Amino acid sequence: MNRLRIYVDFIAPPDILQMLREGTAGHELVFPEKPVSSVLAKAERDPAFATVDIAFGQPDPAAIADAARLRWIHISTSGITRYDAPAFRALVAKRRIVVSNSANVYSEACAVHTLSFMLAQARQLPLGLKTRTAGGTATWHALRRASKTIRGQTALILGYGTIGKRLAELLRPFEMQLRGYRRHPRGDEVVPIVPAGQLAAALSQADHVINILPDSAETRRFFDQSRFASFKRGAIFYNVGRGGTVHQDALLDSLRSGRLAAAWLDVTEPEPLPEDHPLRSEPNCFITPHTAGGDRDETKTLVLHFLNNLHRFVHDEPLLNRVM
Amino acid sequence: MNRLRIYVDFIAPPDILQMLREGTAGHELVFPEKPVSSVLAKAERDPAFATVDIAFGQPDPAAIADAARLRWIHISTSGITRYDAPAFRALVAKRRIVVSNSANVYSEACAVHTLSFMLAQARQLPLGLKTRTAGGTATWHALRRASKTIRGQTALILGYGTIGKRLAELLRPFEMQLRGYRRHPRGDEVVPIVPAGQLAAALSQADHVINILPDSAETRRFFDQSRFASFKRGAIFYNVGRGGTVHQDALLDSLRSGRLAAAWLDVTEPEPLPEDHPLRSEPNCFITPHTAGGDRDETKTLVLHFLNNLHRFVHDEPLLNRVM
Numbered sequence: 001m002n003r004l005r006i007y008v009d010f011i012a013p014p015d016i017l018q019m020l021r022e023g024t025a026g027h028e029l030v031f032p033e034k035p036v037s038s039v040l041a042k043a044e045r046d047p048a049f050a051t052v053d054i055a056f057g058q059p060d061p062a063a064i065a066d067a068a069r070l071r072w073i074h075i076s077t078s079g080i081t082r083y084d085a086p087a088f089r090a091l092v093a094k095r096r097i098v099v100s101n102s103a104n105v106y107s108e109a110c111a112v113h114t115l116s117f118m119l120a121q122a123r124q125l126p127l128g129l130k131t132r133t134a135g136g137t138a139t140w141h142a143l144r145r146a147s148k149t150i151r152g153q154t155a156l157i158l159g160y161g162t163i164g165k166r167l168a169e170l171l172r173p174f175e176m177q178l179r180g181y182r183r184h185p186r187g188d189e190v191v192p193i194v195p196a197g198q199l200a201a202a203l204s205q206a207d208h209v210i211n212i213l214p215d216s217a218e219t220r221r222f223f224d225q226s227r228f229a230s231f232k233r234g235a236i237f238y239n240v241g242r243g244g245t246v247h248q249d250a251l252l253d254s255l256r257s258g259r260l261a262a263a264w265l266d267v268t269e270p271e272p273l274p275e276d277h278p279l280r281s282e283p284n285c286f287i288t289p290h291t292a293g294g295d296r297d298e299t300k301t302l303v304l305h306f307l308n309n310l311h312r313f314v315h316d317e318p319l320l321n322r323v324m
Numbered sequence: 325m326n327r328l329r330i331y332v333d334f335i336a337p338p339d340i341l342q343m344l345r346e347g348t349a350g351h352e353l354v355f356p357e358k359p360v361s362s363v364l365a366k367a368e369r370d371p372a373f374a375t376v377d378i379a380f381g382q383p384d385p386a387a388i389a390d391a392a393r394l395r396w397i398h399i400s401t402s403g404i405t406r407y408d409a410p411a412f413r414a415l416v417a418k419r420r421i422v423v424s425n426s427a428n429v430y431s432e433a434c435a436v437h438t439l440s441f442m443l444a445q446a447r448q449l450p451l452g453l454k455t456r457t458a459g460g461t462a463t464w465h466a467l468r469r470a471s472k473t474i475r476g477q478t479a480l481i482l483g484y485g486t487i488g489k490r491l492a493e494l495l496r497p498f499e500m501q502l503r504g505y506r507r508h509p510r511g512d513e514v515v516p517i518v519p520a521g522q523l524a525a526a527l528s529q530a531d532h533v534i535n536i537l538p539d540s541a542e543t544r545r546f547f548d549q550s551r552f553a554s555f556k557r558g559a560i561f562y563n564v565g566r567g568g569t570v571h572q573d574a575l576l577d578s579l580r581s582g583r584l585a586a587a588w589l590d591v592t593e594p595e596p597l598p599e600d601h602p603l604r605s606e607p608n609c610f611i612t613p614h615t616a617g618g619d620r621d622e623t624k625t626l627v628l629h630f631l632n633n634l635h636r637f638v639h640d641e642p643l644l645n646r647v648m
Contacts, residue, residue, distance in 0.1 A: 116447040122436060124615070126453065144622070145618070147433065148620050173494045275456060291467055
C-alpha cells in the first residue's frame with residue numbers, strides 16, 4: 001500500500017486527533033499552518049495542499065486545480081454548497097477525483113433537532129415555559145387549546161435525503177402522511193416523492209413543511225413569495241438546511257399575514273441574524289444558531305466516518321456518502 | 325332502556341355541549357348550579373347530585389354517600405387522586421358503583437409532551453433559542469457539544485400505564501433501553517417492568533427518569549432525597565404526573581449538586597409555583613403549567629370517550645379505563 005498524504009483542516013481535541021493518527025498509521029497527516037475555527041469554517045489557501053493525495057475537511061475549491069496528486073476529497077460537513085457548482089463538478093470528473101461528504105455523521109442529530117422543533121411547536125413550549133398562569137384562567141385555557149398532537153397530520157420534506165429518511169423513521173409512530181421532494185429521486189425512498197410539477201399542490205396540503213434543501217444555484221431563495229403563497233394557511237415552516245434557500249422577507253410577510261402559524265429556523269442568512277433583524281422579534285419565529293447537526297460526539301463520529309471511508313478507499317471499495 | 329339522570333360538572337363550548345345532548349338523547353342531563361372553571365377544578369357540593377344515576381366530571385367524593393341512585397362515575401381526568409383512598413374504594417365496592425377515568429383522552433398529548441421535553445433537553449432548545457452567538461465562538465462550540473441525540477440511551481418510566489405505553493411507542497425509533505415501574509404489573513406491558521426491590525438499581529442506570537405516578541398515599545413525595553440519591557449522575561428528571569409525588573426541596577438539592585443535569589416539570593405543588601420559588605430561578609429547571617394533557621380537541625375527545633362508555637354502560641359491556 002502506498003503511503004498517502006492526507007490534508008486535515010478541521011480542529012479536534014487531542015484524544016480525537018490521537019484516534020485519527022492511530023487510524024491513519026502508515027500514512028502522513030498534513031495540517032494547515034493556520035488552524036480553522038469550526039467544521040463550518042472555510043480554510044484559507046495553503047501551499048502544502050498541492051502535495052496531498054487526500055483532503056479531509058473543507059478544502060478551498062479553487063486550490064483543487066493546483067493539487068496535481070489529489071484523488072479524494074472527504075468533506076467534513078453534510079452541506080457541499082462550496083463544491084456544488086458545474087465548474088467544480090466538471091473539474092473533479094475530468095481529474096477523476098472522488099468526493100464524499102459527512103451526511104451520515106449529522107443526520108441523526110439533524111433529524112432529532114427537526115423533531116424537537118415540531119414537538120416544541122405542537123406543545124407550545126416557548127410560551128408554556130415562560131408563562132406563570134394558574135390552571136383555569138383564560139390564558140391557561142388558551143395555552144391548552146393551542147397545544148396539539150401531530151398524529152395524522154401531513155408533512156412535506158424538501159431536500160429529502162439521509163436526514164429526511166431518518167426523520168421519516170422518527171415520525172413513523174405518529175402515523176402522519178409524509179411526502180418527500182428531491183432533485184434526483186432514486187426510487188428507493190421510504191416516502192412518496194412529489195414530482196416538481198405537483199410541488200405547489202403538495203405544499204398546499206402540508207401542515208408541516210420541512211426544508212432540508214442544500215444551498216445551490218437551483219435552490220437559491222427557493223422559498224420565495226410565490227412558494228409561500230402555495231402553503232396551506234396555518235402551516236408551520238422548518239429550516240434545518242441552509243439559510244440561502246429562503247427569501248427571508250417573504251418568510252416574514254408569510255408569518256405576519258398568518259399564512260404561516262410559525263417558523264422554526266436553525267439556519268439563516270447571515271448567521272447569526274443581526275439582533276435588529278425583524279425575524280428576531282417576530283413572535284412566532286424561533287431560531288437556533290446552526291446547532292441542528294451538533295452532537296456531543298460529532299468530532300469522534302466524523303473521524304470514524306472518515307477512517308471507515310479511508311479503509312474503503314485503500315481497498316478500492318465504494319465510499320459512503322459519495323456525492324461526486 | 326331506563327331514562328338515566330346524568331350529572332355533568334365540566335364546562336364545554338356550545339357545539340360540544342350540543343354533541344353531548346345529542347349523544348345522550350333519551351336521558352336527562354343535570355348541571356351544577358355553579359359551573360366549574362376547568363377539567364381539573366373540584367366541583368362544590370350540589371343537592372341535585374343525590375338524585376342522579378351517573379356522574380361525569382369531578383364529583384365531590386364526600387357527596388357519593390348521599391347519592392343513593394349512583395351506579396357509575398366517569399372521571400373527566402386521567403388523575404384520580406381525590407378518589408384513590410381506601411374509604412372511597414370500599415364505599416364504591418360496597419355500593420357496586422363503577423368508576424372509570426379519561427386516561428385514553430389525555431395519553432396521546434401527555435406522551436407527546438414528554439417526548440417534547442426529552443428532545444428540547446437533548447437539543448438544548450431553551451439555551452439555543454435565546455442565544456445570539458456566531459458559529460465558531462466558544463459559546464457556540466459549547467452549545468453544539470452540549471447538544472445530543474437520545475439514541476441508545478436508557479429511560480425508566482414510573483407510573484407506567486396508558487401514557488407510558490404510548491411514550492414507549494413514540495420512543496421505539498430511538499432504540500433506547502426502556503423500563504417501566506408500576507404498582508400492579510399486569511404482565512402485558514410492552515417494556516420490562518422493574519420489581520420494587522430493584523428500583524434503586526434501575527434508577528442508577530437511567531439517563532432519563534420519567535415520572536407519571538398518580539398522587540396517592542403511597543406515592544406522596546415518592547421522589548425524596550434518598551430516591552434522588554439513587555439516580556445516575558447527570559440524569560434528567562421529567563414529571564408529567566402529579567406534583568405531590570416529588571419532594572421539591574430534594575429535587576432542588578439534586579439539581580444544585582449536579583446529580584440531575586436537568587428537570588422538566590409539567591406539574592408542581594402548588595400550581596402555579598410561586599414566582600419566588602427557588603425552582604423558578606434554577607437554570608436547569610423547566611416548567612410548563614400543567615398543559616401536558618392539553619389537546620386542541622380534548623373537550624370533544626372527552627365527550628366522545630364518555631359517550632362511548634355510556635353506550636357500553638347501557639348495554640352492560642365492560643367500560644374503557646375502568647379504575648374501580
